[in-house]
Amino acid sequence: MSSIRRGKDSPQVDAVSSRNAIGRILGAALTLITKRGDAHVTMAQIAKAARVSRQAVYLHFADRAELMVALARHLDDTLGLPAEIERLTAQPTGAQMLRGQVSLQARRNPALWAVARAVEEVRRTDAAAERAWQDRLANRLAGCRAIVARLQVEGNLRPGLDPSGAADLLWTITSLRMWEDLVLERGWSAQKYQEHITRLLLEALTCASRNPDSLAEPRIEATLRGV
Numbered sequence: 001m002s003s004i005r006r007g008k009d010s011p012q013v014d015a016v017s018s019r020n021a022i023g024r025i026l027g028a029a030l031t032l033i034t035k036r037g038d039a040h041v042t043m044a045q046i047a048k049a050a051r052v053s054r055q056a057v058y059l060h061f062a063d064r065a066e067l068m069v070a071l072a073r074h075l076d077d078t079l080g081l082p083a084e085i086e087r088l089t090a091q092p093t094g095a096q097m098l099r100g101q102v103s104l105q106a107r108r109n110p111a112l113w114a115v116a117r118a119v120e121e122v123r124r125t126d127a128a129a130e131r132a133w134q135d136r137l138a139n140r141l142a143g144c145r146a147i148v149a150r151l152q153v154e155g156n157l158r159p160g161l162d163p164s165g166a167a168d169l170l171w172t173i174t175s176l177r178m179w180e181d182l183v184l185e186r187g188w189s190a191q192k193y194q195e196h197i198t199r200l201l202l203e204a205l206t207c208a209s210r211n212p213d214s215l216a217e218p219r220i221e222a223t224l225r226g227v
Contacts, residue, residue, distance in 0.1 A: 022060050024050040026074045033114045065126035068119045075115050079108055094150030095206055099198055101174055106194040109179045116176055144170040156206050166205050173201060
């Protein structure tokens with residue numbers, strides 16, 4: 001692999017792609033976006049932080065939109081979200097699945113927010129990014145429908161509430177934008193967000209009003225973390 005140096009204190013810049021280039025690029029993009037807290041990071045800045053040439057970045061990612069979509073998937077894997085979702089679906093009741101859904105948002109959204117906003121920004125001008133964004137929304141809606149279906153099977157869905165509408169409510173109330181408004185804009189703590197949103201959803205979607213004891217918080221955090 002050939003390389004060049006630009007000045008005594010300049011980092012080494014790879015002239016060609018290497019086996020770990022993709023990981024370095026994604027890692028650099030994640031660090032920059034997380035540090036800045038927004039999506040305003042250029043391909044040149046990412047290349048510099050990853051110590052690769054801009055040509056190497058474009059060799060692996062056709063444009064910024066493709067890189068941001070790949071970054072979102074990389075972050076999911078880094079945070080262990082697929083495994084957490086599996087543990088969530090394995091909860092013994094629909095109410096505990098609902099609690100776990102809110103817990104997941106409270107714990108993971110701080111790390112996901114900046115990257116999600118980066119993808120949302122590029123999706124408005126890129127068809128591939130838009131498809132990836134819609135796929136993520138659809139997957140989350142499917143998860144909400146699974147929770148509501150469990151509540152319905154257990155006879156714990158609030159009487160008179162349409163399952164489709166209940167899933168839509170769960171999907172909206174646990175959205176990233178709702179979390180952003182309450183936590184980032186209104187200054188709620190993670191604990192306050194989790195407690196209030198959980199109680200709101202249990203009262204709105206389940207038979208909790210007929211059984212106040214069901215509002216008591218069970219100890220499911222360790223289960224969701226897999227410990």
